[in-house]
Amino acid sequence: MNRKKITKAAVTGLVAVTMVPAMTAPIVANAEDQNSEPSNEETVVTTQNEVGTSEETQVDTEAVVIETQDESGLRSSNEKKHPDKERTKVHVNYHDVETGNNFSDIIYLNYPALGVQAKDIEIPDGYQIVGDENFYFINYGNIFDSDDNFIIVDVKQVKQTVKINFHDEANDKYFDGEQVFTVPAEQTTIDAADVEAPEGYKVLTTGKIKIADGWILVEVEKIPETQEIGVNYWDIENNVQVKEGEVTVAADAYKVNTSALTDIPEGYELVNLGDIQIMDGWIYVEVRPVATTKSVGLNYWDIVNNKQVSEGSVVVDADATKVNTSTFTDIPAGYELVWTGDLAINDGWVWVEVRPVEEEIPEEFLAQLNVQIVDRETGEVLNSIQFLSDEKGTADATYTFVYGEDWTVEAPEGYAFVEGTEFGDLDVAFGSQSTVEYYVEKTAEEPTQPGDEEEPNTPAEGTEESEQTDGTDTGVAMSLAGVFGTMSAALAGMVALLRRKQK
Secondary structure, eight states: OOEEEEEEESOOSEEEEEEEOTTSOOSSOOSSOTTOOOOOSOOOOOOOOTTOOEEEEEEESSEEEEEEEOTTSOEEEOOOSOTTOOEEEEEEEEEETTTOOEEEEEEEEESSOSEEEGGGSOOOTTEEEOSOOOEEEOEESOTTOGGGEEEEEEEEEOEEEEEEEEEETTTTEEEEEEEEEEEETTOOEEEGGGOOOOTTEEEOOOSEEEOBTTEEEEEEEEOOSEEEEEEEEEETTTTEEEEEEEEEEETTOOEEEGGGOOOOOTTEEESOOSEEEOBTTEEEEEEEEOOSEEEEEEEEEETTTTEEEEEEEEEEETTOOEEEGGGOOOOOTTEEESOOSEEEOBTTEEEEEEEEOOOOOOOOBOOEEEEEEEETTTOOEEEEEEEEOSSOBOTTOEEEEOBTTTBOOOOOTTEEEOBTOOOOOEEEETTOEEEEEEEEEEOSSOOOOTTOOOOOOOOOTTOOOOOOBTTBOOOOOOOOGGGHHHHHHHGGGBBOOOEEEEO
16 A cells, blocks of 8 residues: 655645545646656645644555535535546636726636646736735536636736826926826726816826836916906996996905905995905995985884884984084984984994983863853843863863763843753863853843842852862852753744863
């Protein structure tokens, strides 16, 4: 029995050793050595285990078949199943570890083959093998179908580093850029759109830029630090252009602040202040003729209750910087100014301090109605009666004497009111008196016999005289309720002449 020594070094996965006849073809095949003869000499198989150790195993066999098992449990073997086949077809699957792309090739190895050495694999142009693996074991899929045999090779593109050399033609200046491109080794151009312009410059080169010895040449131009912007002054009241001007701004500015305008037309003022958008190298500025007057806001502030009472306004000269309180016409009712004189204008407003006016209790008075009965024929005042209001009021108010409630009257005996005389409610201002006269005339009835006359109309015992009001004598109101019916009957045929006097 022949003893063969198998050395295991650096093997990945589970390795099973099976004995086969000694004259079987070599276990490891070289893609370039397709005519090698079987050997009876000691065979050495190099593999790698999980812990990276090396072992030497003495096997009593004529030859060996190595079977491997991957992490998923699938087994592959180099045991020859079809003795009539002389070569093994293997798919080489290339996996780009940077992009994730996969592509494949086919190689043929002497049959049977355990794997292939890295140096025997033809790597695609522009790629290189990743890692330091020297041997790739064949994964046998379907042992009856050689199209399922494959190896996986991790690769990555071979890169080149490309730097930029900038050329400022206007200033005849060359300088290197900081940007660096890393591209496939076979790439010959760089897109100008991918070039970052140096600070303060803009790229002039367009399209594809040729790579020469790891460099590209890019034409640039220095960006101006400022730019001139046209100003179109437009009168919005008359809808006409007043003039054109210009303003200098930063080269990268996209708006202009009105504070930078130095050529505003004389006699005009800006309508709006702040930033104005630049459009095609111009800004549109609205102006209007300067007014001769202006309206200033008034902020009336209650200093007692620390609150705003109201807002008002006053018109002053356009160039005024202060306002005199004598021009105020909208001081809040019930308030008075704390200060009088000139007040400063700040941002179109005047701060006006006010305080509540202390309310005075107005004096109240009675109202007096004087009623006189006059003989129409002789003009003699036959009777004079005074009526007082039953409440007091201020001088700007009136009291209504309601006929039949607050006052009433009847003609003296032997007289009758002139035909058409009417009686009604009368208004008298508090604190004053009003006199009304009613005319009567003698009736045709028999005169009263001596001794039958009624007592004169004098105040009843215990009745107080009316008080003096504003220096005018007032009488006591007469109660005529008993004779009111008789008076009403006599009014039907009377003629009245009413004269009302205010004293």
